[in-house]
Amino acid sequence: MNWDDTAPSAATDPALAADRLVGAAADGEDTAVEAALRPKDLGEFVGQERVREQLDLVLRAARARGATADHVLLSGAPGLGKTTLSMIIAAEMGAPIRITSGPAIQHAGDLAAILSSLQEGEVLFLDEIHRMSRPAEEMLYMAMEDFRVDVVVGKGPGATAIPLELPPFTLVGATTRAGLLPPPLRDRFGFTGHMEFYAPPELERVIHRSAGLLDVEIDAEGAAEIAGRSRGTPRIANRLLRRVRDYAQVKADGVITRATASRALDVYEVDARGLDRLDRAVLTALLKLFGGGPVGLSTLAVAVGEERETVEEVAEPFLVREGLLARTPRGRIATPAAWAHLGLVPPQQQAGGAGQQGLFGA
Numbered sequence: 001m002n003w004d005d006t007a008p009s010a011a012t013d014p015a016l017a018a019d020r021l022v023g024a025a026a027d028g029e030d031t032a033v034e035a036a037l038r039p040k041d042l043g044e045f046v047g048q049e050r051v052r053e054q055l056d057l058v059l060r061a062a063r064a065r066g067a068t069a070d071h072v073l074l075s076g077a078p079g080l081g082k083t084t085l086s087m088i089i090a091a092e093m094g095a096p097i098r099i100t101s102g103p104a105i106q107h108a109g110d111l112a113a114i115l116s117s118l119q120e121g122e123v124l125f126l127d128e129i130h131r132m133s134r135p136a137e138e139m140l141y142m143a144m145e146d147f148r149v150d151v152v153v154g155k156g157p158g159a160t161a162i163p164l165e166l167p168p169f170t171l172v173g174a175t176t177r178a179g180l181l182p183p184p185l186r187d188r189f190g191f192t193g194h195m196e197f198y199a200p201p202e203l204e205r206v207i208h209r210s211a212g213l214l215d216v217e218i219d220a221e222g223a224a225e226i227a228g229r230s231r232g233t234p235r236i237a238n239r240l241l242r243r244v245r246d247y248a249q250v251k252a253d254g255v256i257t258r259a260t261a262s263r264a265l266d267v268y269e270v271d272a273r274g275l276d277r278l279d280r281a282v283l284t285a286l287l288k289l290f291g292g293g294p295v296g297l298s299t300l301a302v303a304v305g306e307e308r309e310t311v312e313e314v315a316e317p318f319l320v321r322e323g324l325l326a327r328t329p330r331g332r333i334a335t336p337a338a339w340a341h342l343g344l345v346p347p348q349q350q351a352g353g354a355g356q357q358g359l360f361g362a
């Protein structure tokens with residue numbers, strides 16, 4: 001494994017993505033309100049039927065045996081509910097939870113200190129588990145399998161390893177990139193849940209639930225409008241809901257209807273499909289300046305006045321996921337759906353060979 005992979009990038013560094021209303025990473029305000037909006041048990045957790053049902057079985061069986069639950073790995077994109085689910089696991093098991101993250105564990109000793117202070121049955125939530133150091137990871141293997149760690153005392157030839165028994169605990173690991181986990185680590189989890197993006201009706205349920213908690217009045221169509229622009233992500237849905245609530249308070253009677261939601265999100269430049277200004281700038285350049293491509297990433301980035309990394313890691317993943325843009329060996333190309341979304345006509349469909357010129361007028 002190449003640990004340079006763990007260097008901050010546009011996708012993981014909140015500085016670049018922070019000011020985006022449709023960014024999936026948590027911003028300061030999210031962090032403040034998320035605790036209040038988090039579902040507290042599996043019944044309240046919306047969607048993810050498969051993961052929820054499987055996890056329910058794992059936890060019920062462990063409870064029935066009076067045992068500690070197996071280690072659980074949760075993988076999925078930011079904002080889909082990994083942290084929320086880890087807290088639910090602890091709550092369902094009636095166990096305390098300890099929260100830490102891969103980057104916070106620099107040395108194996110840091111991990112040894114945490115592990116040796118766990119209570120029996122405690123849930124250890126290790127966020128961004130793919131960003132742990134190699135020595136800590138190796139210590140974790142043994143802790144997960146044998147509930148034992150070797151604490152090394154001293155240095156050099158005189159160093160001795162003192163084995164330390166651990167109480168049984170449940171490790172819940174979360175990662176946005178399951179593919180980066182070394183197989184020996186992945187194999188030590190008894191259950192792996194892969195979180196999918198949410199369908200619009202599920203996001204509508206998230207929005208109604210949050211609106212209730214925030215004491216905001218919203219009708220079914222208002223919730224549907226916000227859901228459609230939330231990029232399959234509950235965190236974004238909750239954030240858009242708060243911005244629409246602001247708009248409804250100031251510009252309307254406080255009630256969120258489809259018209260209010262749609263006007264508010266137009267003001268915030270989040271379009272009907274959840275694209276924001278950056279996404280649309282990338283698509284517009286690709287279509288209008290380069291006839292839909294193929295065009296190289298660097299050229300595209302210069303055309304929109306952004307860093308290469310911003311285009312590649314912040315804008316493109318969602319455009320690709322939505323089937324609006326494709327990455328090919330020859331460069332980026334727009335799909336027919338991209339032309340349709342921006343209301344433009346692809347060159348080959350233009351009458352009388354209007355060619356590229358016509359595109360600039362569009």
Ligand SMILES: Nc1ncnc2c1ncn2[C@@H]1O[C@H](COP(=O)(O)OP(=O)(O)OP(=O)(O)O)[C@@H](O)[C@H]1O
Nearest residue numbers: 034037038045046078079080081082083084234235
């Ligand atoms: N299934 C769900 N039902 C209701 N709300 C949800 C659900 N999943 C997530 N949320 C809401 O979305 C917000 C973000 O969820 P959470 O912090 O668990 O995401 P995450 O996967 O841990 O993200 P990250 O990768 O950034 O750590 C929370 O405030 C939570 O209220």
Ligand SMILES: [Mg+2]
Nearest residue numbers: 082083084127
């Ligand atoms: Mg999280």
